[in-house]
Amino acid sequence: MTTLEAAADAARDNLTALESEAIHIFREVAGEFDRPVILFSGGKDSTLLLHLAIKAFWPAPVPFPLLHVDTGHNFEEVIDFRDRVVEKYGLRLVVAHVQDWIDDGRLTERPDGTRNPLQTQPLLDTITEHKFDAVFGGGRRDEERARAKERIFSLRNAFGQWEPRRQRPELWNLYNGRHRPGEHVRVFPLSNWTEADVWNYIAREEVDLPSIYYAHQRKVYRRDGMWLTEGPWGGPREDETVEELTVRYRTVGDGSCTGAVESTASTVEDVIAEVQASRLTERGATRADDRLSEAAMEDRKREGYF
Structure with a gap:
């Protein structure tokens, strides 16, 4: 072997x-x-x-x-x-x-x-x-x-x-x-x-997930080091520029504090490779509510x- x-x-x-x-x-x-x-x-x-x-x-x-x-x-x-x-x-x-x-x-x-x-x-x-x-x-x-x-x-x-x-x-x-x-x-x-x-098991079991976990085009703006998107929670401020990027979400929650990451990972296998290379957990990278205080x-x- x-x-x-x-x-x-x-x-x-x-x-x-x-x-x-x-x-x-x-x-x-x-x-x-x-x-x-x-x-x-x-x-x-x-x-x-x-x-x-x-x-x-x-x-x-x-x-x-x-x-x-x-x-x-x-x-x-x-x-x-x-x-x-x-x-x-x-x-x-x-x-x-x-x-x-x-x-x-x-x-x-x-x-x-x-x-x-x-x-x-x-x-x-x-x-x-x-x-x-x-x-x-x-x-x-x-x-x-x-x-x-x-x-x-x-x-x-x-x-x-x-x-x-x-x-x-x-x-x-x-x-x-x-x-x-x-x-x-x-x-x-x-x-x-x-x-x-989690992702290896999702791949093994072919578990269906919401589409936003995979790479897609979305209009986003930069705030506090994260890519946020417009929604019922509000939109960009006057000094924030909207861009259309290829992104995906590593975690999902309240759209006002959950950021996307730039990514071309469109399959489970792509996501697994991306996660293995990451040095930050999904919450640490994309959840503003965790940053309200230490x-x-x-x-x-x-x-x-x-």
Whole structure:
């Protein structure tokens, strides 16, 4: 066996182990909790979560609903993809519209126009309203420092907040889902995956994704070192010039703070090669909301955002 063949076998074994771990976590939650839900935005990580959930319970349907906190500033291609997936698999989708919280005064629009930080309250209110006791998220430890120290089962108190001293050890893949009434557990089956793992698995399983993950022509303008695009969240300022470039998105979220990267990667294989050459995680490269302060994501985790 050549060195390249050995490396390919090792990569396949790694993906199989990661898949097995994630499927085990889904089944563990199904056995331990009464009302789980999967956070689903239509992005690559939540789409991968759903794919793994389908495999975990096939041929039975996925026994959990999906929950999307819709900022109203999402990319149209992603929302269209979300709705197609829900219809294709006959899933139940719960949508919490941030606009509803703004309209009734529970939230106030931010001066900078970004709504990503406004997702926390709608998320917590919806978890409480539906009495969800386990919430699957697509967070990975390689994305950002605040996520790197998360457990796979992350206990949240009755206010939805993360308390470091109450997190449990997870030795030998034993997960403790015990919680008091009103508390819930965030569950991260992709914790041990990297961005490269995600894309290699997408290639292996031929997982469909929104088109904006691949290279396309788009009118963009430069702000804070990122290529942003015009949308319902606003557009360029007077001193910002619009250009038409070939770009793609490494991550998707609120369009006001999610940047594109210049890229000609039009296939999964092209994206994999690009990701392997990158020195920045997708969030570090293209998410302005993570740059609000040194501890932006840590603060939002404590508040209950992820």
